Amino acid sequence: MLRQLLLFVCGIVLCSVSLFAQQGSLADAWLYPDSSLEGGKERRILFQGDFIQNASSLPNYFIGQVYQASFLDDEIKNTAFNRLRANNRLGLDAQASLAFSWQSKDIRYSLAAGHREFFAMSYTDDVFRLIFEGNSRFAGQKASLDKVNVRSFNYQFFQVGAEKNIRDTWRLGAQARILRAGRGIRMQSAGSLFTEANGEYLEYNGSLKLQHTINDTSKTLEHQGTGFALDLYSRMRIGKNILELTLGDLGALFYNTAKTYEADGTYRYEGIVITDIISPEATISTAPTADSIIARSGVSLQNKKLSMRLPVFLQAGYRIVSTGKLNHYVSLRYMLGPGYLPQLQYRNLYRLGKAVQLANTISIGGFGRLDHEIGALVQIRKKYVFTLQTQALEYLIAPRITSGHALRAALVATF
Amino acid sequence: MFKPLGMKIKSILIVLSAVLLLVACRKNFDNLGWDSKVVAPIIKTSLTLENILRDTTKVKIAADKSITIVNRDSIAGISLDTLVALNTPAFEQTRKLDQIVLDERSQTSSVSFQQLLQSAGLTTLITDGSTVPFPITYGPIPVSNVAIDISNIFTSADIKTGTLELTINNGLPLDLTNVNLTLRNSGNSAIIVQRTIASVPKNTSTSISESLAGKQVEGNLLGNINLNISSSSSFVVDYSDQVQITIRVTGVKVNSATAVFPAQEVVNNTDVVVLEGLDDIRLTHATIKSGDVVAEAISTINDSLFFDYLIPGAKKNGVAFSTKEAVPPNGNKTYRYDFSGYELDLTGLSQDTFNTFVNQLIGNMKYSGNLISLSLTDSLRMRISTQNLTPSFVRGYLGRDTISLGPETVRMDLFRNIQNGTLNFEEADLRISIENGMGLPAAVKINQVRASNTRTGASALLTGPVIGVDQMIPAAVEIPYTTGNAEIVLNTASGHNTQDLLNVLPDEFTYQVTVVTNPAGFTGNMNQFAFTDKAFKASLDVSIPLSILANQLTLMDTVALSASGFKNRNASSGSIKVATYNGFPLDASVEMYLMDANQFITDTLSANSSASAASLDAAMKVKERAHSVLEFPTDEAAMQHLYNAAYVAFKVSFTTKPQAQFLKIYSTYSIDFQIIGDLQYRF
Structure with missing residues (x-):
C-alpha cells in the first residue's frame, strides 16, 4: 500500500504541467509577487506536473474502481447510473514538463520539453447504459448515440518561448511547440442503435466517424505523426491588480495513418451469414470480430490520414493583489473540447508566514460540475519553491456522489 | 463471442x-470487467432442400419445381480380372547343339626325290645332278610313315559329315604309277583313307576325295605310299624335286571335336506356348497391362553363348518382343523383362488357333580363337515363364461362366438421419440399372432383395415377377464403344412391392444375384472383348417424388464444434434463440444435445415452442412463410456444457401440415433462420 502510494505520488510529480500558461498555477504567486509583471531577472528551472480528471456524471468511486481494475458490479455501476444525465462529459488532461528560462536584456526566453495525455468525451446516457448494461434493455427500442464525441491523444513536445514587457503595464509572451504524436482517437456519432425485439438484427441509423491510430500497446511512447502548437498570453497591470489573458493550444496533430470507420445512413447487422450450415465440412468456429461485424453491416473501413486540432482554450484571469495576508484570483476558461463547459474559478491565497502560502479554490464547469481544490506553496532558502495542489477532498468525503480528481505539483529553482 | x-x-x-x-x-x-446483457444475432443462414440433402446430384427438379430424390448405390461389379487370368505355363526346353561346323582348311606334306630313291635303294646308281640317258621303269617303291599334321584344323574330331580331298602333285621328272596311298591316325592307327591312283604323270597333279563321315580323325596322321616310277626318255636327276601330298578338309560337321571353332549358330528353335486354365475361353488377342517375362538360361558349352529370345506375336509400338543376352561358359543367368504394353497375338504359328503364342530361341557362338572341346551333347537349357501377367484388354470368346454375387449388403444414406416417426411417400420407384462394359452378353437373375432399417429392425423382402427370372443383358459394342445397358424395373406398376421396401425407411439393402456370361455358350463369335477398366456394373436406383406425409419424422445430425470458437467464455447465462422464417409446409421442433468428445450427452437444450409450418394456398403450395422464435433457456451450467461441448446433435421433428395429406415439396421452398444470443456477457 505504501509502495503504491509512493508510486502514485511519484507519478504525479514526474508527470504534469504545461509551463507558464496553465490555469491557476500556484507557482505564479511566487514568481510574480505583488503586482509584478515580469518577476525577477534570475534564471529559472521549473519542474512541473499537472493531472486533472473530471466528469459530469462518473463519480470518483466509479473511476477509482476502474483504476483499481476491479470487477464493476451492479452496486458500482449504479453509482454512475444515479448521476447520469441525458448528456454527459468526461475529460482528462495531464502533462509533465521540465523548463528552463533566462532573462536576456528585457526578454525572458524559455526552453521546455514534456509529455501530454489528453482525453475528452461527451456521451448520452444511452451510450453509457449500452456499454455497462448491454443492449438487451433496449430490445425493441432505439438507443440514442447522438452527440457522442471523443477526442484523445498523447504527444511529446519541445517548446521555445519568449516574453517581453511592451509597456510598463503590459507584458506579452508566446510559446511554440513541435509535437511528436503518439496515440490519436477521434469519434463523432449522431444517430441511434435499434435492437430488434428478439435480437434478430441490430440497426444503426445516423452518421459515425471513428478514427484511431493503430498502436502497439506494448510500447509507451510511439511515433505516429507530428504536430505543432502555439500559446499566446499577456499580463496587464490594472492598478495594483493583474489581468491575465491566454490563448493556448493553437495547433494540430497530423497522424500518418488511422483506422477509419465511416457510416452515414442505416446499417443492419443480422449475424454471420453461413450459406451451408449443415455441410459436413461446416463447423461453428468463427467468432465475429468487431471489424467483421462492422464490415458485414456495410460500414466503410479504411486506413486514412488523421488530422486533429488541439483543444484550443481561452482563459482570462484576474489577480486581486492586496497588502494583507489574503489574495484573490478569479478566472474564466473555455476550451474547445468535447463536452467542455466554460469553467469559472475562484481562488484565495493565504500567507502563512514568509515561506508558506495556502490556497483554496472553487470551480464550476469544465468537464465536471462543482469542484474544490486545496494547495500549498512552500519556499525553501529563498531560491526554491515547491507547490502542491490537489482536488481530493470531495473524493475522500463523498466519493459516490462527486466527480473529479486533480493533483498538481511544481518545483521551481532560481539562480 | x-x-x-x-x-x-x-x-x-x-x-x-x-x-x-x-x-x-x-x-x-x-x-477490469463488468456484466452486460447483450442480445445480438450470431448466425444467419438459409436452408433449401438441396442444402439439407447435401448432394445436388440426388435432387431432380421438374419444370414445375417439384422435387424428386434420386439415389444410386453401386451393388455389384464384374471386371475383366474376374473373368480372365493369363496364366502361362513355364516354357522350358533344353536345346542340344544343332550342329558344330569346322572351317575349311588344308595341310600339305611332301616326299623328296632323294627320299624316294633312298627307299628304292637307288641312290648309288642315280646320283644327284647326273643324267639318266635311258628310259627306266622301277617299282614298287614303299614310302612309309610320312607324317601329315592337320592339327591346325582340329586335334581330334568325331566327324558327322565332311570330305577329305587328297591331292598328289608330282614334281619329279618321272611319272608315278600304281600309287597306293594309306592314311591312318598316328594314335590309334585307324585307317582314314586307303586309295590307289593309277598314274600321276610328271609335273601334274591328281586329286581324290574321301568321305570322313563317321570317322574319328586325329590331328596327326601317318601316310604309307607304294608307287612305281617310270621314264620314257633320259632325265636329269635333282634330289630336291618333290612329290607333294595336300589334304583339304571341307564341309565338316562334327559330333564332337576339339578345335578352334568358327562363329556359328548352334541353336535355332521355334515353339509355341499354350495358356493354361482358361477353360472354354478362347483368346486370340490380349493387351498386357502388367507383368514380366522371366528367362533362366543354363549352358554346358565351354564358350560364351549368345542367345536371342523372341516372341514374334508380342508387339509394342509395332516392334516384336526380342531380347539379346549372353550366358557365360558353363554358366547360368536369370533375366527379367517388363511385358506391360505388349499386344499379344494368341493365334499360334499359323494364326489359326487361340490361347497360343509363338516363341523362338536362337543361340550363337562367336569366334574366340581358343581351342575348345564341343560336342553335340552340349546344351542350352532355357526356362521361360511369365509373372503376374494381367491383361488390360482381351479379345476372343470369353467363355460361359456363372458368377454368384452376394448375399451382400449395401448401405443407403438416404434415410440415414431419420431417428423416429413416420414418412410416407405418395409414389416411389426402384430399379436395378445394369451397364455392361464388356463385349459379351450376359444374363442376370435377381434371387433376392431385402430392404432393412437397422435402427428399427424392420425389413421387407422384394416380391414380383422379376425375382428368379433371367434378364438378358446385351453386350457392349467396341466401335464406337457403347456399353450394353439394361434396366430391371422393380416398381409398383411392374407388379413389385416397392413401397413396402421404402416405407421401412431402409438404410441397408441386401441382395443376391447370379450373372451368367455367354448364356448361349460358344456360337462362333471370336470377337468378344473386355477392357479392364470397363466392367459389368449394377446399381440400385431409388427415385422418390417428394410428395410426403410426415408425422413426427425425427432427423438427427451432429455438428462438430471447434474449440477455437469458444476460447472466450464470457457469456454466462441467458438464452439462445432461433428465429425462423419457415417456407416449408412442415412444423419443426428442435432439440439440441451437447456432447463431449466421446459423444456422451452432457446437456439438452429444449425450446419452449416449435417452428410453425408455412401457410398453404388452395393449390397446396406455400403461400407465406411462418415466423417463429424458439427460445432455448441456457443457465450457467448449460453454458459451461456448451463451452465444453465437442459436438452438438440437432434433433428436429417434422410434421406435415395439414396432416393426413400428401404434400409436394418444391425446390423454391426454404427456411431462413438466425441463431441469436441473449446472454449475460462479461466484458
Missing part, C-alpha cells in the same frame, strides 16, 4: 485509466 467489441470499449476505459497515472505507474487491467 463479442470479446473484440467488448475489448474496444474496455480498451477505451483502460486508456482512460492508464492515463490516470500517466507514465509512472503501469497497472494490469486484466481484472
Whole structure:
C-alpha cells in the first residue's frame, strides 16, 4: 500500500504541467509577487506536473474502481447510473514538463520539453447504459448515440518561448511547440442503435466517424505523426491588480495513418451469414470480430490520414493583489473540447508566514460540475519553491456522489 | 463471442485509466470487467432442400419445381480380372547343339626325290645332278610313315559329315604309277583313307576325295605310299624335286571335336506356348497391362553363348518382343523383362488357333580363337515363364461362366438421419440399372432383395415377377464403344412391392444375384472383348417424388464444434434463440444435445415452442412463410456444457401440415433462420 502510494505520488510529480500558461498555477504567486509583471531577472528551472480528471456524471468511486481494475458490479455501476444525465462529459488532461528560462536584456526566453495525455468525451446516457448494461434493455427500442464525441491523444513536445514587457503595464509572451504524436482517437456519432425485439438484427441509423491510430500497446511512447502548437498570453497591470489573458493550444496533430470507420445512413447487422450450415465440412468456429461485424453491416473501413486540432482554450484571469495576508484570483476558461463547459474559478491565497502560502479554490464547469481544490506553496532558502495542489477532498468525503480528481505539483529553482 | 467489441470499449476505459497515472505507474487491467446483457444475432443462414440433402446430384427438379430424390448405390461389379487370368505355363526346353561346323582348311606334306630313291635303294646308281640317258621303269617303291599334321584344323574330331580331298602333285621328272596311298591316325592307327591312283604323270597333279563321315580323325596322321616310277626318255636327276601330298578338309560337321571353332549358330528353335486354365475361353488377342517375362538360361558349352529370345506375336509400338543376352561358359543367368504394353497375338504359328503364342530361341557362338572341346551333347537349357501377367484388354470368346454375387449388403444414406416417426411417400420407384462394359452378353437373375432399417429392425423382402427370372443383358459394342445397358424395373406398376421396401425407411439393402456370361455358350463369335477398366456394373436406383406425409419424422445430425470458437467464455447465462422464417409446409421442433468428445450427452437444450409450418394456398403450395422464435433457456451450467461441448446433435421433428395429406415439396421452398444470443456477457 505504501509502495503504491509512493508510486502514485511519484507519478504525479514526474508527470504534469504545461509551463507558464496553465490555469491557476500556484507557482505564479511566487514568481510574480505583488503586482509584478515580469518577476525577477534570475534564471529559472521549473519542474512541473499537472493531472486533472473530471466528469459530469462518473463519480470518483466509479473511476477509482476502474483504476483499481476491479470487477464493476451492479452496486458500482449504479453509482454512475444515479448521476447520469441525458448528456454527459468526461475529460482528462495531464502533462509533465521540465523548463528552463533566462532573462536576456528585457526578454525572458524559455526552453521546455514534456509529455501530454489528453482525453475528452461527451456521451448520452444511452451510450453509457449500452456499454455497462448491454443492449438487451433496449430490445425493441432505439438507443440514442447522438452527440457522442471523443477526442484523445498523447504527444511529446519541445517548446521555445519568449516574453517581453511592451509597456510598463503590459507584458506579452508566446510559446511554440513541435509535437511528436503518439496515440490519436477521434469519434463523432449522431444517430441511434435499434435492437430488434428478439435480437434478430441490430440497426444503426445516423452518421459515425471513428478514427484511431493503430498502436502497439506494448510500447509507451510511439511515433505516429507530428504536430505543432502555439500559446499566446499577456499580463496587464490594472492598478495594483493583474489581468491575465491566454490563448493556448493553437495547433494540430497530423497522424500518418488511422483506422477509419465511416457510416452515414442505416446499417443492419443480422449475424454471420453461413450459406451451408449443415455441410459436413461446416463447423461453428468463427467468432465475429468487431471489424467483421462492422464490415458485414456495410460500414466503410479504411486506413486514412488523421488530422486533429488541439483543444484550443481561452482563459482570462484576474489577480486581486492586496497588502494583507489574503489574495484573490478569479478566472474564466473555455476550451474547445468535447463536452467542455466554460469553467469559472475562484481562488484565495493565504500567507502563512514568509515561506508558506495556502490556497483554496472553487470551480464550476469544465468537464465536471462543482469542484474544490486545496494547495500549498512552500519556499525553501529563498531560491526554491515547491507547490502542491490537489482536488481530493470531495473524493475522500463523498466519493459516490462527486466527480473529479486533480493533483498538481511544481518545483521551481532560481539562480 | 463479442470479446473484440467488448475489448474496444474496455480498451477505451483502460486508456482512460492508464492515463490516470500517466507514465509512472503501469497497472494490469486484466481484472477490469463488468456484466452486460447483450442480445445480438450470431448466425444467419438459409436452408433449401438441396442444402439439407447435401448432394445436388440426388435432387431432380421438374419444370414445375417439384422435387424428386434420386439415389444410386453401386451393388455389384464384374471386371475383366474376374473373368480372365493369363496364366502361362513355364516354357522350358533344353536345346542340344544343332550342329558344330569346322572351317575349311588344308595341310600339305611332301616326299623328296632323294627320299624316294633312298627307299628304292637307288641312290648309288642315280646320283644327284647326273643324267639318266635311258628310259627306266622301277617299282614298287614303299614310302612309309610320312607324317601329315592337320592339327591346325582340329586335334581330334568325331566327324558327322565332311570330305577329305587328297591331292598328289608330282614334281619329279618321272611319272608315278600304281600309287597306293594309306592314311591312318598316328594314335590309334585307324585307317582314314586307303586309295590307289593309277598314274600321276610328271609335273601334274591328281586329286581324290574321301568321305570322313563317321570317322574319328586325329590331328596327326601317318601316310604309307607304294608307287612305281617310270621314264620314257633320259632325265636329269635333282634330289630336291618333290612329290607333294595336300589334304583339304571341307564341309565338316562334327559330333564332337576339339578345335578352334568358327562363329556359328548352334541353336535355332521355334515353339509355341499354350495358356493354361482358361477353360472354354478362347483368346486370340490380349493387351498386357502388367507383368514380366522371366528367362533362366543354363549352358554346358565351354564358350560364351549368345542367345536371342523372341516372341514374334508380342508387339509394342509395332516392334516384336526380342531380347539379346549372353550366358557365360558353363554358366547360368536369370533375366527379367517388363511385358506391360505388349499386344499379344494368341493365334499360334499359323494364326489359326487361340490361347497360343509363338516363341523362338536362337543361340550363337562367336569366334574366340581358343581351342575348345564341343560336342553335340552340349546344351542350352532355357526356362521361360511369365509373372503376374494381367491383361488390360482381351479379345476372343470369353467363355460361359456363372458368377454368384452376394448375399451382400449395401448401405443407403438416404434415410440415414431419420431417428423416429413416420414418412410416407405418395409414389416411389426402384430399379436395378445394369451397364455392361464388356463385349459379351450376359444374363442376370435377381434371387433376392431385402430392404432393412437397422435402427428399427424392420425389413421387407422384394416380391414380383422379376425375382428368379433371367434378364438378358446385351453386350457392349467396341466401335464406337457403347456399353450394353439394361434396366430391371422393380416398381409398383411392374407388379413389385416397392413401397413396402421404402416405407421401412431402409438404410441397408441386401441382395443376391447370379450373372451368367455367354448364356448361349460358344456360337462362333471370336470377337468378344473386355477392357479392364470397363466392367459389368449394377446399381440400385431409388427415385422418390417428394410428395410426403410426415408425422413426427425425427432427423438427427451432429455438428462438430471447434474449440477455437469458444476460447472466450464470457457469456454466462441467458438464452439462445432461433428465429425462423419457415417456407416449408412442415412444423419443426428442435432439440439440441451437447456432447463431449466421446459423444456422451452432457446437456439438452429444449425450446419452449416449435417452428410453425408455412401457410398453404388452395393449390397446396406455400403461400407465406411462418415466423417463429424458439427460445432455448441456457443457465450457467448449460453454458459451461456448451463451452465444453465437442459436438452438438440437432434433433428436429417434422410434421406435415395439414396432416393426413400428401404434400409436394418444391425446390423454391426454404427456411431462413438466425441463431441469436441473449446472454449475460462479461466484458
